[in-house]
Amino acid sequence: MSNPEGQPATPAPIAPASEAPMVRAEQVWKSFGNLDVLKGVDLTVYPRQTFVLLGPSGGGKSTLLRCINHLEQIDAGRLYVDGDLMGYREHGDKLHEMRLKDVARQRAKIGMVFQRFNLFPHMTAIQNVMAAPTHVHHESKGEAEKEAERLLAQVGLADKLEYYPAQLSGGQQQRVAIARALAMHPKLMLFDEPTSALDPELVGEVLDVMKNLALGGMTMIVVTHEIGFAKEVADGVALLDGGVVVESGPPGECLVNPKEERTKLFLSKVLA
């Protein structure tokens, strides 16, 4: 590694309009037992941006993503989404842990798509999409059903409403999962290696849905190994290795003319 621990090499100066950031991570640390997985990560993502996290396995990408919606609790630093401190309430100079109910309210604004889809296997595609709107937002069944049909049509699955996840291909399941996350009308979408568990033939259909989402102005943070997607769609990329941001910036710089040796090495291996 070319830089000392805890020091981001480049501060991510992706110029936004003078807008409040959607995600702001300040010196985020996270460890599992004795293992430090994140060692002071800074990250800023502005509304309507697509931000891609790259890096080797164990570099901390997925952990950072899971910290953003508080599936993992951070040990140090601060993490804000849409201006709210995630998982804690600040009273004077003291932090109080939030109850799961209040964390749930924060999470409802953040959609998440998992590597292994995690669809609810006992529900049909449309029931998967309707579950959270009807039970968390208490929308009426008819209203939620209409919206679910629209979302499933949007991801190209209008003819699969009544199918159970086990009857769908991996690519179809992942698209249902995207529709399920969108049904909560999130302000931010997190993608945790959404195409890594798919057959190569099925990767394209999921990436297409994600591209359309990005073009539609959704704020997205994507952990992926698809360099092509990053080059084409991302507004910003960051390479995480050893729990720190090694390099970050617009894809045109980071992925074409990387400054850091570590980035060059990673790209040469991924693109080989």
Add this chain to the structure above:
Amino acid sequence: MATVSQAAPSVGRPPRIEAIPIRHWGRWISAVVILFVAFAMLWSLWHNPNVDISTIRHNLFAPYVLRGVVVTIELTIIAMVIGLVGGVLLAVMRLSPNPVLKTVAWAYIWFFRGTPILVQILFWGFVGALYKNIFVGLPFTGIVFGHASTSRLIGAFTAAILALGLNEAAYAAELVRAGIISVDRGQYEAAHSLGMSGGLTMRLIVLPQAMRVIIPPMGNETISMLKTTALVSVISGTDLMTNIQLAYSQNFKTIPLLLVASIWYLAMTSVMSVGQYYLERHFGRGFGQREGEAAEKRAERRDTKRAAANHV
């Protein structure tokens, strides 16, 4: 069907193999032996005057037998409901991070699984000897709102339900816990990421999936419960077995009446097995074999519903 492969049209498909199948002589011989033994046993039963077919026929639908059957069914259902509700409660307690709840659940299961059900039934039957009266009030203050004699409050039927239900809860708790543990961590994460609270996640996502694992052994538990109810005859639980025992202690037709009981227990457990099949099918949705057809049917229903709505 194409008989010629498209890749190599000149070769054609070779003829289907017509081999002589293996002959299983052993199966034939064992079948003949077993059929002979079974026939001999049935023949000896049929011609045994102690079986007394006419007594069986006269008692099979006698009012005292039917009353016993109803009580047996009531006992089974009520005890299983108590067992299942208590089991879910105990399982969630055991899996909770709260050390007090965890220990209480563990101790409960330890006690009720560690003592014979017959002892527990007798215990509840004679609970009046432990506490003569039951008081409702504030402990250690002397304030009493009311009291009643235990033997009046807890009759044989209530004692039987308490014994069977509380015992079943301990066993059901372990089954439910196994079912809950079998649900993938990713399901919790997906539910949480959609903003679902802990309780909603449990009710909507985890328990329905756990049910698929829990139902088959719970079916066995129910069938086993139906037969265990016979034990409450030791406290005169007024069930089928109590009434049968009472009858043959007076008329000494022990064997025919025991056969009457057997016929009823067999009939009831058979009906339950059918019910179990439908329950398993319901909670196995999403995992079945013929889901494709079912999905098309649901899609059709949706289309007709929408067409109807558009007409209005």
